Amino acid sequence: MSKTKRLIFSLILVTACVLLVIVGSIFFEEKNSAFISVGFVIIALVVMFLSFEQKEKTSIYISLVATLTAFSVVGRIIFSVIPGFKPVAAITILTGVYLGYQAGFLCGSLSAVISNFYFGQGGWTPFQMLGWGLIGLFAGLLARYLKKTWAMAIFSAICGLFFSITMEVWNVIFVDNYFNFARFYLTFGLALPSTAEYAISNVIFIVLLNKPFGSVLKRITTKYQLK
Numbered sequence: 001m002s003k004t005k006r007l008i009f010s011l012i013l014v015t016a017c018v019l020l021v022i023v024g025s026i027f028f029e030e031k032n033s034a035f036i037s038v039g040f041v042i043i044a045l046v047v048m049f050l051s052f053e054q055k056e057k058t059s060i061y062i063s064l065v066a067t068l069t070a071f072s073v074v075g076r077i078i079f080s081v082i083p084g085f086k087p088v089a090a091i092t093i094l095t096g097v098y099l100g101y102q103a104g105f106l107c108g109s110l111s112a113v114i115s116n117f118y119f120g121q122g123g124w125t126p127f128q129m130l131g132w133g134l135i136g137l138f139a140g141l142l143a144r145y146l147k148k149t150w151a152m153a154i155f156s157a158i159c160g161l162f163f164s165i166t167m168e169v170w171n172v173i174f175v176d177n178y179f180n181f182a183r184f185y186l187t188f189g190l191a192l193p194s195t196a197e198y199a200i201s202n203v204i205f206i207v208l209l210n211k212p213f214g215s216v217l218k219r220i221t222t223k224y225q226l227k
Helices: 003-027 030-049 055-081 088-099 101-119 124-141 149-176 181-190 192-223
Strands: none
Touching: 055 088, 055 101, 055 192, 088 101, 088 124, 088 149, 088 192, 101 124, 124 149, 149 181, 149 192, 181 192
């Protein structure tokens, strides 16, 4: 399968993830949210594994993604004492930029569901998986434009806004059981201070982590010809 076909196929599966999240969140009860998350994880895994053509590279990729996901999960837990200040998006972006959009999507989505075994699972989990997963996916697709730290920092700030919007969509659906535009504008406006805090934290983590993480990932991807 060519790279273009793999990209198209991956995007189709990601679209299926989006539909799964929306349908599940609207029509399933809160207690069934874990099943929605599991379905999302399965599709995310399929997106990643079907993207590999050479088996000898798969184990290396899995190890790298697992390591970066672990950093992301631990970082979210450690910084939980500071609301809105977490490294998940930054590490997900770095994963996407240096390892590709499949790895970025998987790192972001798994970071959400794994860390929520500590923070608590719920209907919000699929939306967090969707938000962080798409951040990693688009970071990979736009990697050629994100080589400089400043470009990545700007992108991370935009991702902070995107993730906040995603979570406000969940909040509105949870309250009204449908998408109420009036409530969305109200809750999004009230959440602007925390949105700004999260966007700034993304920039800080990108500036701090890009050089050490990037240099290591560049050496590994070059040595094993992973990209």
